[in-house]
Amino acid sequence: MTSLSAQWLDRDRRRLILEQSAIPDTVYGILTAACALFIPALVIAIAVAIFAAAWPAFAKLGLSIVTSSDWDVAGGHFGAAPAVFGTLVSSAIALVIATPLAIGVAIFLSEFSPAWLRQPVGFLVDLLAAIPSVVYGLWGIFVLIPLLREHVMPFFRDTLHLGSTPFFSGAAYGPSMLAAGVILAIMALPYISAVSREVLMAVPRSQREAALALGATRWEMIRDAVVPYARSGIIGGIMLGLGRALGETMAVTMVIGNRPEISASLLAPGYTMASLIANEFSEATNDLHLSALMAVGAALFVITLIVNGIARWLVWSVSRARAK
Amino acid sequence: MRALKVAALMLLTVACARENASNSNTASSTARTSGSVDLTGAGATFPYPIYSKWFSDYAAQKGVKINYQSIGSGGGIRQLSEETVDFGASDSPMSDDEMSKAKGGPVLHIPTVLGADVVTYNVPGVTAPLKLTPEAIAGIFSGSIKKWNDTRIASLNSGVTLPSSDILVVHRSDGSGTTYIFTDYLSTTVPSWKASIGKGKEVKWPVGIGAKGNEGVAGQVKQTPGAIGYVELAYAKQNNLPIAAVRNQAGQFVVASVAGVTAAAAGVAKSLPENTDYRLSIVNAPGADSYPISSFTWLLVYKQQKDAAKGQKLVDFLNWALTEGEQSAASLDYAPLPTDMAAKVKARVATVSLSGAK
Numbered sequence: 001m002t003s004l005s006a007q008w009l010d011r012d013r014r015r016l017i018l019e020q021s022a023i024p025d026t027v028y029g030i031l032t033a034a035c036a037l038f039i040p041a042l043v044i045a046i047a048v049a050i051f052a053a054a055w056p057a058f059a060k061l062g063l064s065i066v067t068s069s070d071w072d073v074a075g076g077h078f079g080a081a082p083a084v085f086g087t088l089v090s091s092a093i094a095l096v097i098a099t100p101l102a103i104g105v106a107i108f109l110s111e112f113s114p115a116w117l118r119q120p121v122g123f124l125v126d127l128l129a130a131i132p133s134v135v136y137g138l139w140g141i142f143v144l145i146p147l148l149r150e151h152v153m154p155f156f157r158d159t160l161h162l163g164s165t166p167f168f169s170g171a172a173y174g175p176s177m178l179a180a181g182v183i184l185a186i187m188a189l190p191y192i193s194a195v196s197r198e199v200l201m202a203v204p205r206s207q208r209e210a211a212l213a214l215g216a217t218r219w220e221m222i223r224d225a226v227v228p229y230a231r232s233g234i235i236g237g238i239m240l241g242l243g244r245a246l247g248e249t250m251a252v253t254m255v256i257g258n259r260p261e262i263s264a265s266l267l268a269p270g271y272t273m274a275s276l277i278a279n280e281f282s283e284a285t286n287d288l289h290l291s292a293l294m295a296v297g298a299a300l301f302v303i304t305l306i307v308n309g310i311a312r313w314l315v316w317s318v319s320r321a322r323a324k
Numbered sequence: 325m326r327a328l329k330v331a332a333l334m335l336l337t338v339a340c341a342r343e344n345a346s347n348s349n350t351a352s353s354t355a356r357t358s359g360s361v362d363l364t365g366a367g368a369t370f371p372y373p374i375y376s377k378w379f380s381d382y383a384a385q386k387g388v389k390i391n392y393q394s395i396g397s398g399g400g401i402r403q404l405s406e407e408t409v410d411f412g413a414s415d416s417p418m419s420d421d422e423m424s425k426a427k428g429g430p431v432l433h434i435p436t437v438l439g440a441d442v443v444t445y446n447v448p449g450v451t452a453p454l455k456l457t458p459e460a461i462a463g464i465f466s467g468s469i470k471k472w473n474d475t476r477i478a479s480l481n482s483g484v485t486l487p488s489s490d491i492l493v494v495h496r497s498d499g500s501g502t503t504y505i506f507t508d509y510l511s512t513t514v515p516s517w518k519a520s521i522g523k524g525k526e527v528k529w530p531v532g533i534g535a536k537g538n539e540g541v542a543g544q545v546k547q548t549p550g551a552i553g554y555v556e557l558a559y560a561k562q563n564n565l566p567i568a569a570v571r572n573q574a575g576q577f578v579v580a581s582v583a584g585v586t587a588a589a590a591g592v593a594k595s596l597p598e599n600t601d602y603r604l605s606i607v608n609a610p611g612a613d614s615y616p617i618s619s620f621t622w623l624l625v626y627k628q629q630k631d632a633a634k635g636q637k638l639v640d641f642l643n644w645a646l647t648e649g650e651q652s653a654a655s656l657d658y659a660p661l662p663t664d665m666a667a668k669v670k671a672r673v674a675t676v677s678l679s680g681a682k
Contacts, residue, residue, distance in 0.1 A: 072528040073499075074521075141543050149548075173492050173548060175533050258497030258534030269533045275497070279536060282396030283499025283525045285422060 047301060054298040057291035065295045071260040073280070078292035082260040084299065086177065086270035090252065091245040093181025093266070098189045099238055105189075106196035106234075111222055122197065129190035137254030140183050145174035145255060148182070153267055166264040175257035178266040183251050188241030195237030199230040232315045239311030246304055249274040273300045362637055366393040367400020367413030370439055370501050370556060371621045374658045375413070378649045386644070388637055397501055398525070404431065404624050410634055412624035415439070415501020416525060417603035428626040432676065433602045434642055435620040435669060437650070438589055438659035440557040441506045442580045442617070443568040446545050447472055448487060454568045455480045455577045458513035458608075458616070461570070464552060465493055465510070466517065467531035472550065487550070493532025494544045494553035499525040502538065505619040506554045509607040513616075554617075557585065558657035572616040573608050584615035585659035593665045602669065618659070628677050635678040642673045 057065060061078060068079025105125055109118050153172035157163035203226050211225035212218075227234070257269020258279060273296050284290045372394035379390040395403075397414035404412030405426045412431075423431055443456060460476050463469035469476055473486040496503045507523035521527050535544045538559040545551040545565075557580045560567055569577040578584050591611030592604060608616045623642065629635025646669055650660040661669065 070528075073526045074524040075528070141540075141547065146547060171490060171492075173533060173551075175535075175544065253497065253536050254540065258536070259529075259532070279498040279534070280526060283398035283501075285398040285401050 050294055050298045050301060054291060054295035057288060057295040058298075060288065061292070061295075065292060066299050069260070069262060071276075073286075073289055076288065078289070078295075080260075080273065080276060080292075080296045080299070082262045083271045083273045083276045083296065084303075085262050086180075086256065087246060087272040087274070087300070087303070090177055090180040090184055090256065090270065090272055091242055093178065094184030094188050094245040095238065095242055097182065097185035098192055098241060101185075102189045102192035102237075102241070103196055103234065105193045106200055107222060107227075109197050110200035111218075111226070122194075125190050125193050127190075128186065129194070133187065133248060133251040134254075136183055136187060136251040140179060140251060140255040144182060145179055148172075148176070148179055149174040153178070157267070167266055170263070170265045170268050172267045173257070173269070175255055175269050176267050177256065177263075177270040180252045180256040180270065180272070181266070183255055184245040184248055187248060187251065188245045191244055192234075192237045192241040195240060196230070196234045199233030199237070200226060202233075203229045232318045235314050235318060236311065239307065239314075242307055242311075243304060246300070246307065247274055249278045253278055273297075273303075361391045362388045363390045363410045363634065363641070364392075365390065365400075365411040365413060365623070366395050366403045366409045367624070368397045368415045368501060368621055369394040370415050371413065371437060371658065373558070374437055374649075374653055374656050377652060377656060378645055381649075381652070382641060382644060386640070388641065390641065396499070398499065401624065404428075404626075410625075410638060413622065414624060415619065415621050416504040417622065418624065426626070428628065428630070430627040432625050432627050432672065434623045434625060434646075434673060435602050435604075435661060435665075436623055436645060437621060437653045438585045438606075438618055438661065439501075439505070439621055440580050440585045440588075440615055440618040440659070441502055441509070441554045442557050442560045442565075443552065443554050443570065444542065444545055444560055444565040445552040445568060446547075446549055446566075448549050450484055450486070450566075452484065453566070453579055454484070455571070456568045457571045458510065462510045462514040462517045464491055465495070465529070465532070466521065467493070489550045492548055492551040493529070494535055494541050494548075494551050495529050495532050496526075496537070496541060496554075497534025498536050500537075501525065501619070501621070502554065502556055503527065505607065505617060508605055508619070509617045512605070512607050557582075561657050570616055572612075572614050573610050574612045574614070576612050578613065578615050580615045580617070582654050582657060582659045584613055585618045586662055587611050588614035588616065588618040589620070589659070589665060590614075590662040593662055593668075596668075602672070625676065627675065628679075632678045635676065639673055639676050639678070643670055646670050646673070 057078065065078055065080055066084055067081055068077070069081045070077040070079045071082070105121075109122055113121065149172055153168075153174075153176075156168045157172065162168040207225050207229055208221055211221040216224065252272050253275035256272060256275060258271055258275060259269035260271045260276070261268070263270065277293050277297055277300075280289070281293055284293060372392070375392055375394075379392055383389050392413075393399075393409075397416060400409075400412035400414050401418055401422055403409045405422070407428050417433055418426075418431060443461060445454060447454070454477075456477070457480060460469065460480060463474075463476055470491060471488055472491055473488045478484075478486055504523065504525045507517075507521065507527050510521075511518040511523040521530070533544065535541045535553070538555045541553040542555050542559065542563060542565055545553045555565065559565075560580075567579055569579045571577050588606050588609035588611065591609040591614045592606045594610075596604075602620070602622070604620065606618050606620065609618065623645075625638060625642070629638065646661070646666045650666055653660040660666075
């Protein structure tokens with residue numbers, strides 16, 4: 001026990017020596033640089049592997065893999081256009097539903113909510129992101145699809161008389177593009193709302209006070225002073241949600257009906273690129289089939305890259321417009 | 325609320341099943357003192373329940389540990405061809421093209437147990453098993469029969485009141501041996517099916533929606549009035565799904581059962597040439613009791629074993645599986661091979677060469 005103070009002294013002295021030396025800084029620098037380089041290297045390695053595996057299919061079939069609608073494994077035809085269409089449409093439906101909801105939640109939590117409500121509601125919304133996608137899929141089969149089939153689809157088709165438009169025509173069996181869009185909306189919502197909430201809360205108090213001082217009502221203050229300030233962050237959140245929706249596999253496979261056909265009707269079953277790969281990969285023995293599935297993966301990779309590029313550009317142009 | 329309960333129950337069942345599986349795994353690993361794995365295999369998911377029982381029983385009795393990855397028949401064939409596993413497993417036989425690409429030389433197909441597909445449906449008001457002919461099944465799944473009260477169904481089921489509602493076809497969306505057996509059956513029995521759709525682990529379905537796995541198809545059929553689909557016999561029995569009686573080659577309407585499936589194999593076995601490689605289809609088998617939508621599932625092994633010790637272990641296991649293993653098949657709703665056929669398959673196992681390099 002007596003030596004305790006001596007030990008402390010010793011430790012302080014050692015720490016002093018360490019602080020003076022350049023070694024910790026160097027080691028730390030190298031470590032973080034390695035981490036920073038490892039991730040891009042991984043992305044490049046994945047891209048190279050996918051494109052190499054997809055090459056035989058591209059060489060043989062060309063771009064018809066993404067432009068033709070004929071997917072017939074036994075006949076050797078691999079045209080994944082319906083899956084490309086389904087991926088884009090289901091994600092678009094998801095964003096149309098999720099964006100207003102998520103931004104509404106974020107504005108409520110950052111501007112209107114009493115403090116005691118903010119934490120629990122925010123936590124519950126974030127919790128949506130933690131639910132495994134197969135659970136979403138099961139919920140989709142047992143709760144969402146019967147609900148859509150019995151109530152929502154007849155409402156659109158018959159009560160609103162939209163059945164005569166191509167978008168709500170045909171038989172309503174349940175598994176459909178609409179079901180996939182709704183599931184994806186719920187899955188993308190927490191991402192959009194969490195990011196939006198954080199950027200809205202980060203808007204400086206002075207910004208709000210200035211608007212109020214100019215005589216703005218609360219609504220005008222939010223519309224004209226808070227949301228524009230946070231716009232680039234909100235767009236980033238939406239793109240994060242879109243990325244989630246584009247790549248989601250399991251839950252979509254369970255509710256979309258897996259039918260490789262392009263249909264304008266939201267009530268008709270569809271297909272997505274991710275579910276096509278998940279469905280067929282494990283039983284694919286034929287080399288061309290495997291390569292075609294890899295080519296679909298490569299196309300999905302490119303689509304995600306384009307979407308991320310658009311997001312970057314949007315964020316950049318919004319922040320530049322504000323700087324002017 | 326009820327649906328929620330069902331979903332919760334399903335989750336629980338999945339969790340329990342996992343737990344059971346992991347329990348039996350630990351049981352098998354503790355039975356053996358050394359932790360090393362003796363043989364590795366990969367392939368079909370359909371026979372996985374019976375195979376995992378066999379591997380765990382075998383480890384307990386003989387102390388030989390076998391690691392099996394149920395990654396799908398396609399993956400099993402690929403891994404065997406690349407020689408990354410000691411044996412493969414598949415629900416559909418390898419094609420000549422696939423055989424020629426296998427790096428380890430000639431591949432033997434060893435039939436182990438039999439499986440069958442059943443047609444399940446959700447027709448409100450119908451309680452007795454529906455009777456269906458191959459032509460009616462092909463008509464429904466190709467979209468030419470669209471309503472439940474179509475005369476082509478009604479004429480087979482006199483006395484049953486069929487609704488005038490639309491038929492919703494539910495098929496597998498994932499590549500699967502189940503689809504292979506089903507389309508093999510329809511291609512064999514209905515010429516127009518063979519010409520327009522053909523057979524395969526995934527085909528281009530003219531109508532209907534795709535669902536993933538037996539559980540996906542069964543769930544969709546249960547949820548949707550007017551739906552019809554096909555699932556594995558074992559899955560249908562364990563979940564008490566309504567099953568259609570299918571007309572066999574002898575003109576009898578047969579409800580699928582373990583005995584009916586074994587009868588189908590016995591029906592085919594009679595006319596089998598002595599030098600068969602067992603890459604056989606037994607759909608639409610002769611015999612009054614034969615259930616027509618049946619198939620073997622195979623273990624795939626190289627004829628030339630490069631490692632004599634491993635090869636011996638593999639041969640010993642195959643012989644055990646074809647005698648003692650067969651007896652436990654029916655307890656898990658798999659049909660065992662007919663006894664005389666099992667003896668012939670053992671003679672084929674005896675042709676495996678342990679001499680190592682060719």
